[in-house]
Amino acid sequence: MLLYFKPGACSLASRIVLIELDLPFVAMAVDTQAGTTKAGADYRRINPKGYVPALEVAPGVIVTENPAVLQYLADHVPEAGLAPAAGTLDRVRLQEWLNFISAELHKAFGPYFHGDVLQGPEKARVEATLLRRIDDVEAGLSDGRSFLLGTVFSVADAYLFVVLNWASFIGVDLARWPCISAFMTRMLARPAVRKALAAEGLLQDEAA
Template sequence: MKLYYTPGACSMAVHIVLCELGLPHELVKVDLKSHTTESGDNFNTINPKGYVPTLQLNDGQRLTEVPAILNYLAEHLPEGGLLPPAGSLKRFRVQEWLAFIGSELHKSFGPLFRPDLNEEWKAALLANIEKRLAYLDNALTGQDYLTGSRFSVADAYLFTILNWAGPMHIDLSRWPSLLAFQKRVAARPAVEKAMRAEGLLH
């Protein structure tokens, strides 16, 4: 498999899961400003949406969108245990978290990276993000991961988005359970491997 990624972007959730499952993969770095790969290819011809992640499967087909790719990988190697059994309520809990992270957290953070963001809009976005972080902090109180004691694809996604808090000057220490979660996930060998490969750890 081949993962088109940008260091630290949402594609890191996919990278983490590839490492957690021990699946062989090739990394292709994408410059989202110029929409080119590190070899100079036009990324828009690879993914017309123009953003990462894109996962090229072994048969040449390409899959996009974080939740879809995470589900594909977890089902590709179910013995990896990153998704509960199909049809179980626990499986739908993971899907519930993936939807929440994607629609309520990821999409709220996204505009903060825009250079033309005005202060009023920024304040509104930050207020919304803080509400979501408080909700997550409460959900994580007393447990290691979003659905209990077992790491899932939803945790990889949440960890990736939480890493954007630092560049946005959001102090996670206000939410101790969330901060503990971030540190716990960061210490996982597969997470360290993915971050090091993306140049985020030295």
């Protein structure tokens, strides 16, 4: 498989899962601004939407959108149990989380990374929305569960970790959410997470 990525972007979740599953893959960096890959290809011909991730699963066959890419990967190695079986209520719970992370949490970070520098009432409004969504995650973990679906790690945890990791770049300290803080520590202890972070230059002390 071929993963199109940008260092530290949401595509990092797919890299974590590929490593968790021990699947062979090639990672190709994308300059989304320029619309080109590191190899010089026109990225718009690969993913016309212009963003990462995109996963080539067979020659010329591209899967996009985090929730779809992550579920595709989990279903590729069902015995690893990174997604509950399709058609079960547990799978619906996974999809609830993936959609929430994508449509609510991930998008709540968007204004910090795109457009004008936030200030005044607009900054307060954006921040309130983001904090509200982080509160929602804290509530979801507040029964003491280790991962979003309970005791078992799933692809939604990889996506959640990557998105919450952006908090440090915008000066939001996750220490005020104890269950989330414990979750982040738990995730950082996973070899696949550390390997993925190192591969994207986000963990200096480890080899990629």
